[in-house]
Amino acid sequence: MDPLFAAAPFTGYVYPNETVFPWGVLIVVYPYLTGLVAGAFTVSSLYQVFGLKQLRPVAHFALVTSLCCMIVVPVPLLLHLGQPERAFNAVFTPHWSSAMAMFGYFAGFYIILLIIETWFVFRPYMVQQAQSRKDLLGRLYHVMCLGSYDLSDKAMRYDQKWIFALAILGIPGAHGLHGNVGFLFGSLKSREWWSSDLMPVIFLFSAIISGVALLIVLYVLSCKLRRVAVDIPCVKGMGYTLWGFMMFTLLLELVEFGSLLYKGREGIDMIMEFISTKLVVPFFVLQLSIGAVTAILILSFLFWRHITGRALVAGIMLSALLTLFSVLMMRFNVVIGGQEISKTGKGLLTFPWEIFGRDGILAAGSVLIAPLLLLLVMVRILPPWQDSPAAASH
Amino acid sequence: MDEKEQFGEGQAARRSFLGCLGTAVVGGAAAVAASAMLSNETRAAAVDAPPVPAIPGYDWSKHHWAFGVDATKCIGCLRCVEACKAENEVAPDAHHFRTWVERYVYLEGEDSARVDSQADPVNIEASGSEGKYRFANRYKDAKVDKAFFVPKLCNHCTHPACVQVCPTGATFKTDDGVVVIDHTYCIGCQYCVQACPYGARFFNEALKVTEKCTWCYHRITKGLLPACVEVCPVGARIFGDRNDKQSPISEFIKNNRVEVLKPETGNAPNVFYVGIDKEVS
Numbered sequence: 001m002d003p004l005f006a007a008a009p010f011t012g013y014v015y016p017n018e019t020v021f022p023w024g025v026l027i028v029v030y031p032y033l034t035g036l037v038a039g040a041f042t043v044s045s046l047y048q049v050f051g052l053k054q055l056r057p058v059a060h061f062a063l064v065t066s067l068c069c070m071i072v073v074p075v076p077l078l079l080h081l082g083q084p085e086r087a088f089n090a091v092f093t094p095h096w097s098s099a100m101a102m103f104g105y106f107a108g109f110y111i112i113l114l115i116i117e118t119w120f121v122f123r124p125y126m127v128q129q130a131q132s133r134k135d136l137l138g139r140l141y142h143v144m145c146l147g148s149y150d151l152s153d154k155a156m157r158y159d160q161k162w163i164f165a166l167a168i169l170g171i172p173g174a175h176g177l178h179g180n181v182g183f184l185f186g187s188l189k190s191r192e193w194w195s196s197d198l199m200p201v202i203f204l205f206s207a208i209i210s211g212v213a214l215l216i217v218l219y220v221l222s223c224k225l226r227r228v229a230v231d232i233p234c235v236k237g238m239g240y241t242l243w244g245f246m247m248f249t250l251l252l253e254l255v256e257f258g259s260l261l262y263k264g265r266e267g268i269d270m271i272m273e274f275i276s277t278k279l280v281v282p283f284f285v286l287q288l289s290i291g292a293v294t295a296i297l298i299l300s301f302l303f304w305r306h307i308t309g310r311a312l313v314a315g316i317m318l319s320a321l322l323t324l325f326s327v328l329m330m331r332f333n334v335v336i337g338g339q340e341i342s343k344t345g346k347g348l349l350t351f352p353w354e355i356f357g358r359d360g361i362l363a364a365g366s367v368l369i370a371p372l373l374l375l376l377v378m379v380r381i382l383p384p385w386q387d388s389p390a391a392a393s394h
Numbered sequence: 395m396d397e398k399e400q401f402g403e404g405q406a407a408r409r410s411f412l413g414c415l416g417t418a419v420v421g422g423a424a425a426v427a428a429s430a431m432l433s434n435e436t437r438a439a440a441v442d443a444p445p446v447p448a449i450p451g452y453d454w455s456k457h458h459w460a461f462g463v464d465a466t467k468c469i470g471c472l473r474c475v476e477a478c479k480a481e482n483e484v485a486p487d488a489h490h491f492r493t494w495v496e497r498y499v500y501l502e503g504e505d506s507a508r509v510d511s512q513a514d515p516v517n518i519e520a521s522g523s524e525g526k527y528r529f530a531n532r533y534k535d536a537k538v539d540k541a542f543f544v545p546k547l548c549n550h551c552t553h554p555a556c557v558q559v560c561p562t563g564a565t566f567k568t569d570d571g572v573v574v575i576d577h578t579y580c581i582g583c584q585y586c587v588q589a590c591p592y593g594a595r596f597f598n599e600a601l602k603v604t605e606k607c608t609w610c611y612h613r614i615t616k617g618l619l620p621a622c623v624e625v626c627p628v629g630a631r632i633f634g635d636r637n638d639k640q641s642p643i644s645e646f647i648k649n650n651r652v653e654v655l656k657p658e659t660g661n662a663p664n665v666f667y668v669g670i671d672k673e674v675s
Contacts, residue, residue, distance in 0.1 A: 004599035015593025082582020208481030
């Protein structure tokens with residue numbers, strides 16, 4: 001029989017119960033996905049609420065991407081739970097002082113909002129399809145229209161008001177959701193590595209950059225797959241957004257890091273040992289140098305030298321990929337890194353990697369890919385493309 | 395005109411019935427209101443009172459349990475750890491403990507203690523089994539300045555961080571001061587395991603729920619001592635009711651300058667220590 005748990009090797013002194021890690025890679029994926037949800041929604045709102053017209057080609061795509069990620073968000077949590085069939089206990093009979101119980105409400109509120117906004121945004125398309133198609137898909141669109149076939153100017157103006165209001169409401173909704181995830185870690189006083197007031201803010205900003213980066217990558221890929229020209233101003237707009245938010249995120253992370261070291265509270269010696277040994281590769285090399293700093297340098301160079309055309313798209317695409325990687329590493333360094341420092345302040349543990357099994361790399365990787373597969377289906381049912389006429393005729 | 399003639403016999407009967415019903419409802423409501431006014435305090439108590447545990451002859455509102463550890467007495471025999479495992483059917487391995495014992499050793503010329511517990515691989519190797527525990531004599535060739543043992547367990551905090559974060563309320567603090575877990579309601583998220591600063595909680599892989607020390611709640615509510623206290627050969631573990639001023643724990647707290655672990659967390663533990671050192675946390 002397979003062992004029920006994987007015991008972590010350690011150095012120094014750790015509490016005996018700490019040798020089994022409570023949270024594994026699934027809980028790394030969970031904040032990563034909620035971050036993508038919040039970030040993608042931000043791009044949609046930049047167009048719908050803040051009027052950044054150059055983001056028009058990705059505005060609807062951002063909404064659909066956010067929805068696909070959000071649908072998958074509960075999956076890593078359910079896979080992780082010991083008793084997943086009791087998950088709704090946290091919603092139906094919540095314990096009000098628990099940040100985790102509140103997550104159910106944030107998630108419930110946000111997914112409903114997202115579905116309603118998506119419905120309003122795609123209503124004209126659904127009506128048109130319902131009225132023109134006679135096949136099974138036509139019937140599906142009929143059902144999706146919910147009996148609302150009015151596409152008059154008055155009805156469309158009414159829809160626009162709803163879309164605007166929902167997009168505004170969605171900003172605190174999406175960011176509340178992800179801020180709550182940051183609070184979930186930052187509010188724990190048991191781990192010095194997590195216990196920071198800046199944690200929710202850092203989670204929020206890193207969420208925005210990961211969502212923008214995901215959209216850059218998916219938009220450019222979708223253009224290649226659909227054989228339409230990439231809208232350069234749109235990609236450049238997202239590049240600028242990424243650049244600005246990345247600077248801020250990096251600064252916040254460094255402030256938090258510096259603050260932790262400067263305060264030097266109990267257990268700092270072990271944290272210093274952690275930083276100078278186990279954290280060198282995942283944090284300094286992967287997350288900071290290769291991920292964040294290289295991405296910022298590439299973007300800075302592109303904008304400084306006024307590079308345009310294919311080189312600009314390739315550069316921004318590369319930066320976006322590095323950003324996605326950097327944020328994933330950030331989630332890893334927070335979730336796993338936090339548990340590698342013993343609560344005793346006298347020892348370090350080594351995370352026992354699993355490949356197969358419920359909390360293994362395969363399961364976590366599958367959960368990460370699931371929103372993309374869902375998106376592939378979704379864009380066929382609700383095409384979000386708003387290419388400029390020039391791009392479409394390419 | 396007679397009612398029966400005016401509305402017909404059936405209507406009159408219905409009306410009469412409704413009239414009776416109305417009277418009954420009004421009368422009933424008045425009775426309820428009156429009884430509510432008469433016994434307002436009793437009723438409020440019935441609504442607000444926490445559910446009473448179904449333990450015959452046990453009234454949890456009459457007790458205030460607490461635990462004491464006299465580290466100066468502990469000899470590190472680990473009978474407490476084995477008794478706890480047996481009494482509470484804790485997994486017989488080196489990674490799941492409701493209670494454990496730490497050994498602090500200051501070697502000559504060293505400023506900080508070397509710490510280990512019975513779960514350390516060296517000690518497990520010495521015992522020959524993950525289910526049997528002993529401290530290996532690993533410092534026999536070294537010059538020891540100072541050494542002592544510290545038993546550890548759940549602190550049953552007054553402000554327990556584990557209870558605060560539990561999303562379902564499956565873990566809660568009883569009226570008599572014990573933090574327990576309802577295994578039929580726990581969803582196994584392990585947020586409480588993360589929140590506990592003392593490492594007192596662990597995941598029971600067989601039951602798929604979280605587990606921890608309950609001060610042997612099944613025993614103390616029957617007037618028995620927790621298993622670890624019962625077997626301690628030197629009286630290093632003290633347990634009792636703080637409501638009873640003559641109880642061993644009340645005397646222990648009164649007669650000693652007691653400390654708690656990690657007071658800076660604000661959890662306000664209810665395990666009181668005597669004879670621990672600066673490095674114990």
